[in-house]
Amino acid sequence: MSDARAAHPGLYRIDQNPPSLLGQRCAACGRLAFPPNPYGCEGCGAEADELVTEEIPGDGELAAFATVHLHPGKDIETPFTVGTVVLDAGPTVRATLTCATDDGLAIGNRVHTQLVPQQSEDDGELLELRFAVEKS
Numbered sequence: 001m002s003d004a005r006a007a008h009p010g011l012y013r014i015d016q017n018p019p020s021l022l023g024q025r026c027a028a029c030g031r032l033a034f035p036p037n038p039y040g041c042e043g044c045g046a047e048a049d050e051l052v053t054e055e056i057p058g059d060g061e062l063a064a065f066a067t068v069h070l071h072p073g074k075d076i077e078t079p080f081t082v083g084t085v086v087l088d089a090g091p092t093v094r095a096t097l098t099c100a101t102d103d104g105l106a107i108g109n110r111v112h113t114q115l116v117p118q119q120s121e122d123d124g125e126l127l128e129l130r131f132a133v134e135k136s
């Protein structure tokens with residue numbers, strides 16, 4: 001794992017299990033946002049220098065999901081399932097789930113972040129963030 005790196009640096013930590021997301025809290029209005037943006041607060045319009053990086057626990061609830069069976073990307077393996085997750089901390093995130101299909105999934109399932117290793121072109125290990133569903 002020593003040469004492992006995040007597939008999307010700046011969006012989540014790779015040294016925790018489960019990993020936290022890296023969001024931004026607005027110092028002016030307190031709004032917590034994910035993903036981070038370089039422009040400013042979408043809630044109150046404060047400038048970007050008012051936004052402070054904050055770790056967001058990767059726990060939430062599944063609000064929607066869809067399984068993709070055909071994808072034009074030649075290196076994209078199908079099927080895979082994407083979900084809309086409402087984090088307990090507030091922000092809503094759309095991300096890939098760890099399960100390939102939506103078999104047994106239900107709106108309201110609890111989910112948590114999980115790092116999934118992917119092979120990169122230079123043989124290093126890329127850690128991609130996905131959401132694992134706790135099926136009831």
Ligand SMILES: [Zn+2]
Pocket residue numbers: 026027028029030031041042043044045046
């Ligand atoms: Zn704000």
